[in-house]
Amino acid sequence: MTAAPAPLERDLAALVGGPENVRPGTASEYLVDAAAQTWGLRGRADAVALPGTPDEVGAVLAWCYERGIPVTPRGGGTGYAGGAMPDGGVVLSLERLTRIRSFDPLQWRIEVEAGVRTGDLRRIVRESGLYFPPDPGAAELSQIAGNVATNAGGPHAFKYGVTGAYVTGLEAVVPPGDLLRMGGAQRKDVAAYDLKSLLIGSEGTLGIITSVWLRLIPAPEVFLPVAAFYRDTASGCAALETVMGSGLAVAALEYLDAGTLAASGHAFPGGGPEGGPGIPAGAGFLVIAEADGSPEEALRLRAEVLEALADGALAVHAPETKAEIAELWRWRELMSxxxxxxxxxxxxxxxxxxxxxxxxxxxxxxxxxxxxxxxxxxxxxxxxxxxxxxxxxxxxxxxxxxxxxxxxxxxxxxxxxxxxxxxxxEHGLGSLKAGHLEAQLTPATYRLHGEVKRLFDPKGLLNPGKKT
Ligand SMILES: Cc1cc2nc3c(=O)[nH]c(=O)nc-3n(C[C@H](O)[C@H](O)[C@H](O)COP(=O)(O)OP(=O)(O)OC[C@H]3O[C@@H](n4cnc5c(N)ncnc54)[C@H](O)[C@@H]3O)c2cc1C
Incomplete structure (x- = not known):
C-alpha cells in the first residue's frame, strides 16, 4: 500500500498540474549536486515541485513565500558548490520547462526555457551554422538557466567569454511571486539598471529564471588544438606567457600540472612513444592552446601557436582529424x-x-x-x-x-x-563556500551585497544560506 501524500505535497500538486509533478522530500536525486556527492553531503527537503510553466513557477513561489517556506531552485544538479542542495522547504526543479520559444538563425538569436540542456542548445544552434560558445564540462546534464545562475564558463571562455556575455534578456520569477522580464531579443539596452546581470551568477538566491534570450555567433569552421608538454610549472607558465604576450587570439588556453598528469597521463591520446597513448617521459606540465576560425585562419594561427610553444617543450601533439581533436577534448573533460x-x-x-x-x-x-x-x-x-x-x-x-x-x-x-x-x-559559492565571501570584499561592498539580497528577497527564503 502506498502512503497517502503529505499535506504539503497535496497543496503543491494543485499548483503544478497534479500529483505526478510532485515528489516527496525524500527523493534523493533532488537532495545533492555534483559537489555534494564528492563531499558525501546530502540536503533535506519537505517536497519537490516540478512546475511546467512560468506561471506555475510563480504560483509555487508565491504560495511558499506567503507561508514562510524556503524554495531552492534546481537545474541539472551538476553544480560543484552545493548550490542546488536544499536545506529544508521545497525544491523547485525547472526540468519541465524545455520549450524553445523562438529561434531566429538569421538574427543570430534564440529564446529558450530554463530547463533546456546546454548540450542540446549547442547542437540546435550548430545545425544552423551558429555557435553558443560557453562549454561547461557537464553540458549534457546541466541546464541553460543553471549555467546562467552560475554564470558558467569552460575552456572557450578565454576567447569568447562566460555565459553572461551571451544573455540579452531573462524572464524570472522573484519574491513574492512576480514574473519579470529584463532585457529581451534586443542586443543592446542601457535604459534601466542592468537587472538581468544581478540574476546572472546569483545562484538561485534572487529569483527563479524561467527563460533566457541568448545572442549567438557564426560558428568557427575549424578547431585546431595543440598540446605541448613541459618539464615543470615554471617552463609551462613561461610558455603560457609567450602565447599571451605574442597576442595570439587562441580560443582556449588550458593547463594541467604534474599531479594531474600523473592521474590522467596514461589515457592521454597520442603523446607517448610512437604517438600512442600516454605522455612523454619527464613531463610535469601540459599546455593546450586551440586555434579556431576559417580553415585558413585556424591553420595560420596554429602555426604561430606551434612556434610560440616550441621553446622548452618536451613534446608537442597537434591532432589533425576531427576524431583526434574530439578525443583530446574528451580526455580533458574527463579530468575531474x-x-x-x-x-x-x-x-x-x-x-x-x-x-x-x-x-x-x-x-x-x-x-x-x-x-x-x-x-x-x-x-x-x-x-x-x-x-x-x-x-x-x-x-x-x-x-x-x-x-x-x-x-x-x-x-x-x-x-x-x-x-x-x-x-x-566558475562554480559559485553554493553551500560549500558559505561564509567565505566577506573576507574577499570590503565591508561596504559586502554590506551592499547583503542589501541587494534583502531587496529581492526580504524574507530570505530563496535558496537560503547560499551566496554568503
Ligand atoms: C564534470 C563536470 C564538469 C564541469 N565543468 C564546468 C566548467 O567547465 N565550467 C563551469 O562553469 N562549471 C562546470 N561545472 C559545474 C556545473 O556544471 C555548472 O555550475 C553548471 O552551470 C550548473 O548547471 P545546473 O543546471 O546543473 O545547475 P544546478 O547544479 O542545478 O544549480 C546550480 C545553481 O544554480 C541555481 N539554479 C539552477 N537553475 C536555476 C534557475 N532556473 N533559476 C535560478 N537559479 C537556478 C541553483 O539554485 C544552484 O544554486 C562542471 C560540473 C561537472 C559535474
Whole structure:
C-alpha cells in the first residue's frame, strides 16, 4: 500500500498540474549536486515541485513565500558548490520547462526555457551554422538557466567569454511571486539598471529564471588544438606567457600540472612513444592552446601557436582529424573523474587569480596540500587565471580528511584573495563556500551585497544560506 501524500505535497500538486509533478522530500536525486556527492553531503527537503510553466513557477513561489517556506531552485544538479542542495522547504526543479520559444538563425538569436540542456542548445544552434560558445564540462546534464545562475564558463571562455556575455534578456520569477522580464531579443539596452546581470551568477538566491534570450555567433569552421608538454610549472607558465604576450587570439588556453598528469597521463591520446597513448617521459606540465576560425585562419594561427610553444617543450601533439581533436577534448573533460579515481575521492575548488599570478597559485595549491598532509594538484583555464585546485583523499570521512580539506580550502581562498583574485571563478559559492565571501570584499561592498539580497528577497527564503 502506498502512503497517502503529505499535506504539503497535496497543496503543491494543485499548483503544478497534479500529483505526478510532485515528489516527496525524500527523493534523493533532488537532495545533492555534483559537489555534494564528492563531499558525501546530502540536503533535506519537505517536497519537490516540478512546475511546467512560468506561471506555475510563480504560483509555487508565491504560495511558499506567503507561508514562510524556503524554495531552492534546481537545474541539472551538476553544480560543484552545493548550490542546488536544499536545506529544508521545497525544491523547485525547472526540468519541465524545455520549450524553445523562438529561434531566429538569421538574427543570430534564440529564446529558450530554463530547463533546456546546454548540450542540446549547442547542437540546435550548430545545425544552423551558429555557435553558443560557453562549454561547461557537464553540458549534457546541466541546464541553460543553471549555467546562467552560475554564470558558467569552460575552456572557450578565454576567447569568447562566460555565459553572461551571451544573455540579452531573462524572464524570472522573484519574491513574492512576480514574473519579470529584463532585457529581451534586443542586443543592446542601457535604459534601466542592468537587472538581468544581478540574476546572472546569483545562484538561485534572487529569483527563479524561467527563460533566457541568448545572442549567438557564426560558428568557427575549424578547431585546431595543440598540446605541448613541459618539464615543470615554471617552463609551462613561461610558455603560457609567450602565447599571451605574442597576442595570439587562441580560443582556449588550458593547463594541467604534474599531479594531474600523473592521474590522467596514461589515457592521454597520442603523446607517448610512437604517438600512442600516454605522455612523454619527464613531463610535469601540459599546455593546450586551440586555434579556431576559417580553415585558413585556424591553420595560420596554429602555426604561430606551434612556434610560440616550441621553446622548452618536451613534446608537442597537434591532432589533425576531427576524431583526434574530439578525443583530446574528451580526455580533458574527463579530468575531474580521472583525478578522483587516483586515491578514491577528491574535493575541488575553483579559485581565480590575475593571469600573471597563475604560477604562484599553482605552487600555493601544492604547498597548502603539503601543509595539511594532502595530495594536491591543479588544472584549469590558464588564459583566465582560473584553477581547479584539488585535494585528493581516500575516503569520505566527515570528521577526518574532509575536515582537513575544509581547512586546506580556507587557506586556498586566502591565497586567491591575497593574489588579487577571487574564491570562485566558475562554480559559485553554493553551500560549500558559505561564509567565505566577506573576507574577499570590503565591508561596504559586502554590506551592499547583503542589501541587494534583502531587496529581492526580504524574507530570505530563496535558496537560503547560499551566496554568503
Ligand atoms: C564534470 C563536470 C564538469 C564541469 N565543468 C564546468 C566548467 O567547465 N565550467 C563551469 O562553469 N562549471 C562546470 N561545472 C559545474 C556545473 O556544471 C555548472 O555550475 C553548471 O552551470 C550548473 O548547471 P545546473 O543546471 O546543473 O545547475 P544546478 O547544479 O542545478 O544549480 C546550480 C545553481 O544554480 C541555481 N539554479 C539552477 N537553475 C536555476 C534557475 N532556473 N533559476 C535560478 N537559479 C537556478 C541553483 O539554485 C544552484 O544554486 C562542471 C560540473 C561537472 C559535474
Amino acid at each position: 573523474g580521472m583525478v578522483a579515481t587516483r586515491l578514491g575521492g577528491k574535493a575541488g575548488e575553483d579559485i581565480v587569480v590575475p593571469t600573471d599570478r597563475l604560477a604562484e597559485a599553482i605552487e600555493a595549491t601544492l604547498e597548502i596540500g603539503r601543509r595539511h598532509g594532502l595530495e594536491a594538484c591543479s588544472w584549469g583555464h590558464a588564459g583566465d587565471g582560473n584553477l581547479h585546485s584539488n585535494f585528493l583523499l581516500p575516503r569520505l570521512d566527515p570528521d577526518g580528511e574532509l575536515a582537513t580539506v575544509r581547512r586546506a580550502a580556507a587557506d586556498l581562498f586566502a591565497v586567491a584573495t591575497a593574489l588579487g583574485g577571487s574564491i570562485s571563478g
